Amino acid sequence: MSATTEAGAAAPMLLRDDHANGVTVLTLNRPASRNSLSLQMLETLENALAAIAEDASVRCVVLAAAGPVFSAGHDLREINAHRADLDHGRGFYDRAMETCARVMQAITALPQPVVAAVQGVATAAGCQLVATCDLAVASDQARFCTPGVDIGLFCSTPAVALARAVPRKVAMEMLMLGDMVGAEEALRIGLVNRVVAPDQLMTVALELAGRIAARSALTVRMGKRGFYRQVDLPLADAYREAACVMADNLMAHDAVEGIGAFLAKRRPTWQDR
Incomplete structure (x- = not known):
């Protein structure tokens, strides 16, 4: 298992676990920050995906997260802190959104399929991350939403992935209302492929990934x-x-x-x- 550590943090922010059958598990590991997608987390994930793309031993990827939350999306504390920049944060926001867009496109462009294993809440860019993955397995405790409208920030970039994963009117309802969608509803609308008991999440995700890895x-x-x-x-x-x-x-x-x-x-x- 390898790990990448966030500057100034004691714990690794991203874990990589390579299995013998060609399945690699990437785990977001910022549970105290609700696995928010800080700029450094996004850059670290981008670098990990680039390395995997060149690794012929990896045949399928499982994207998981530590703690009770899959990902709360962009780090709002980080975003708010950059209001103090000379340009009021515009340069940072451009960089963060461009990096996020590259990460999502890297998942789509990755030669290996990516299976999300969603154990808890996935909101905003966290929901975008799930919608971007090729397949998704969710715990029956998982929930999804794009609630930016509630804080005056429409989830425009999550909308790109969401609109490609679920019917358009369903996506618009999620984006306009910001309501939580439960795991069974996420299955019904096509946001996820499987809903399982929490203690079966990784077993099912790894079994699905293993079946893919066994193919050519x-x-x-x-x-x-x-x-x-x-x-x-x-x-x-x-x-x-x-x-x-x-x-x-x-x-x-x-x-x-x-x-x-x-x-x-x-x-x-x-x-x-």
């Missing part, structure tokens, strides 16, 4: 990249993009192996090429 890494990476490339395209363009991905995939060794194994009724041996 090349196939999964091509599929994830192709999915996000086509998902917002017009229908005809989406089919052209997907057809190209399918044809490329069919030329890969693992497709030859997988189809051959299926026809021969044997288990395939993946070479990730």
